[in-house]
Amino acid sequence: MKNLVKVLFMMSVGALFFAACATDSGMQNKSDAAYKLSDEALLAEQTMLAINWMQQSGEYRALAYQAFNAAKMAFDAAKPANGMKKAVAVDLDETMIDNMAEGAYRLLAHKSFDSAMWTQWCEAKQAMAIPGAVEFANYVNSHGGKMFYVSNRKVGAEYQATLENLKALGFTGVDETSLLLKDKESKKTSRFEQVEKAGYEIVVYAGDNLDDFAFTGETYHKLNDVRNATVDKYKTDFGVKYIVLPNPVYGHWISGLGADYYKKDDAGKQKIHRDSLKVWKKAQ
Numbered sequence: 001m002k003n004l005v006k007v008l009f010m011m012s013v014g015a016l017f018f019a020a021c022a023t024d025s026g027m028q029n030k031s032d033a034a035y036k037l038s039d040e041a042l043l044a045e046q047t048m049l050a051i052n053w054m055q056q057s058g059e060y061r062a063l064a065y066q067a068f069n070a071a072k073m074a075f076d077a078a079k080p081a082n083g084m085k086k087a088v089a090v091d092l093d094e095t096m097i098d099n100m101a102e103g104a105y106r107l108l109a110h111k112s113f114d115s116a117m118w119t120q121w122c123e124a125k126q127a128m129a130i131p132g133a134v135e136f137a138n139y140v141n142s143h144g145g146k147m148f149y150v151s152n153r154k155v156g157a158e159y160q161a162t163l164e165n166l167k168a169l170g171f172t173g174v175d176e177t178s179l180l181l182k183d184k185e186s187k188k189t190s191r192f193e194q195v196e197k198a199g200y201e202i203v204v205y206a207g208d209n210l211d212d213f214a215f216t217g218e219t220y221h222k223l224n225d226v227r228n229a230t231v232d233k234y235k236t237d238f239g240v241k242y243i244v245l246p247n248p249v250y251g252h253w254i255s256g257l258g259a260d261y262y263k264k265d266d267a268g269k270q271k272i273h274r275d276s277l278k279v280w281k282k283a284q
């Protein structure tokens with residue numbers, strides 16, 4: 001009886017072994033094309049390390065604290081002109097709140113950005129606070145300033161959920177006077193002017209995109225050579241008036257890589273990424 005059990009055991013191990021080999025050889029016989037990711041999937045996969053970095057690295061966290069420490073010093077040092085009230089204008093996504101969980105979801109689903117899914121994400125109110133953001137906002141609001149949250153999340157479907165998400169995270173002073181979402185245009189100039197018309201001087205701007213700053217008229221929808229020249233033009237203002245949060249996952253820096261970027265299909269976008277690399281011309 002004992003021997004029979006032994007034989008049956010050995011047979012089942014053998015069967016498993018051959019099954020495994022068959023599966024493996026079957027995989028090897030498939031053409032490489034069977035494993036080729038679609039262009040949309042490849043684009044999604046390209047965000048993985050950047051999302052890992054945003055979500056996990058101490059370096060990202062340190063940069064966020066560094067940004068808000070600089071923002072606080074800049075706010076304290078600023079003296080608004082002609083008795084104007086002191087204001088700070090901040091972007092929301094990847095400046096004050098963290099949406100990387102939505103990016104990670106799309107990465108694993110191999111989907112590129114989708115505005116309907118983005119609205120669902122906003123409605124879920126699961127964005128997290130960027131390290132240091134709540135403390136900075138509340139410092140401004142309790143030290144003679146007013147925070148303006150100027151974001152290209154949309155009025156209408158995304159407004160109430162965004163307001164509730166921010167309040168739940170502990171941001172103060174979030175109401176219809178301070179939460180300025182996108183109505184008609186994504187360019188923020190008119191919303192900055194609206195703040196100034198209300199008697200405020202915006203002494204500090206914070207954002208993860210050059211188009212979050214007062215000079216957006218010079219960078220909006222421009223390619224990276226123009227965007228970089230603009231940064232050089234205002235170089236003494238960074239860390240003093242303009243506070244930049246890092247975002248290697250998305251932003252206008254990507255569409256700035258090549259002309260008509262958003263009109264390209266996914267393969268065309270990848271060609272732009274590849275052609276944009278500055279490559280070592282190694283001696284043979």
Ligand SMILES: [Mg+2]
Nearest residue numbers: 091093094208
């Ligand atoms: Mg942003």
